[in-house]
Amino acid sequence: MKKFSVKDIVAIGIGAALFFVLGRFVAIPSPVPNTNISIQYGLLSLVAVVYGPVVALISGLIGHALVDFSFGWGIWWSWVITSGIVGCIMGLSQKKVDIINEPFAGKRIVTFNIYQIIANLIGWAVVAPVLDIVIYAEPANKVFIQGLFAAASNAVTTAVVGTLLCVAYSAAKPKKDSLSKK
Numbered sequence: 001m002k003k004f005s006v007k008d009i010v011a012i013g014i015g016a017a018l019f020f021v022l023g024r025f026v027a028i029p030s031p032v033p034n035t036n037i038s039i040q041y042g043l044l045s046l047v048a049v050v051y052g053p054v055v056a057l058i059s060g061l062i063g064h065a066l067v068d069f070s071f072g073w074g075i076w077w078s079w080v081i082t083s084g085i086v087g088c089i090m091g092l093s094q095k096k097v098d099i100i101n102e103p104f105a106g107k108r109i110v111t112f113n114i115y116q117i118i119a120n121l122i123g124w125a126v127v128a129p130v131l132d133i134v135i136y137a138e139p140a141n142k143v144f145i146q147g148l149f150a151a152a153s154n155a156v157t158t159a160v161v162g163t164l165l166c167v168a169y170s171a172a173k174p175k176k177d178s179l180s181k182k
Contacts, residue, residue, distance in 0.1 A: 007051075008051060008055050011047060011050070011051045011059070012058045015043070015044065015047040015051075015055065015056070015059030015063065016058070016062035016063040016066065017063070018040070018063075019040045019062075019064065019067070019083075020063045020070070022038075023038060023040040023063060023064065023066075023067035024066075024067050024070050024071070026039055026040070030149060030153065032145060032146055032149040033142075034146065035146045035149055035150055035153075037153045037157060038153070038154055038157060040063065041083075041116075041120070041154045041157060041158045041161075041162070042158045042161025042162035042163075042164075043161070043165065044056055044059060044060050044063070044083070044086070044087045044090065044162075045112070045116050045158050045165070045166070046162060046169060047059050047087065047091075048087050048088075048090035048091035048093070048094065049090070049097045049112060050094075050169065051091070051094075052091045052094045053087070053088040053090075053091030053092050053094070054088070055091070056087030056091040057084040057085070057088035057091070058084070060083035060084040060085075060086060060087035061080055061083060061084035063083065064079060064080040064084075068080065077131070077135060078127075078128055078132045078134075078135050078136065081127070081131060082123045082124060082127045082128040082131065083123075085119075085122070085127055086119045086122075086123035086124070086154070087119075089115065089118065089119035089122060089123070090115055090116050090119045090158075092115065093111060093112055093115035096108075096111050096115075097111055097112050097115075099166055099169060100173075104167050104170035104171075105170075109163055109166075109167075112163065113158075113163065116158045116159070116162060120150075120152075120158065121151050121155070124148070124150035124151035124154060125144075125147045125151040128143070128146075128147045128150065129144045129146070129147040132146075132147075
């Protein structure tokens with residue numbers, strides 16, 4: 001098993017903190033009860049493609065738990081777990097997207113968005129509602145409506161915010177051999 005590097009631990013801390021700030025202070029109310037339009041999944045997608053599935057999983061878990069705790073309604077574990085799972089699934093795209101070594105453009109943007117849409121659908125349309133029913137005995141019709149709305153809105157916000165963050169990150173990285181002596 002791979003041990004966490006200092007870089008991984010710092011990335012988890014920063015990723016969770018930024019997830020918290022965006023989830024707590026940039027939550028956009030939605031027409032679906034107890035469900036916000038969230039932009040923090042765009043940030044989580046950047047963490048996922050740069051640092052991989054495990055770092056994204058832990059960042060999502062900690063960040064979402066802090067958001068729930070700060071609102072004062074208690075930690076809604078089904079959604080906290082789902083945030084971690086969504087981050088992990090998005091992180092599985094890390095090698096295919098390869099934002100570290102290659103420009104984030106064209107096919108890589110499409111691949112990134114396919115992964116994040118699948119992650120959001122699995123997480124919010126399946127995992128979160130099922131866990132809501134199993135853990136909290138919530139009514140199925142209510143949680144599946146919430147889950148489908150969350151899947152759609154998170155996929156859209158991640159497509160916009162996540163893609164823009166990845167493009168900016170890729171553009172800001174020094175190009176190979178840019179610092180070589182000639």
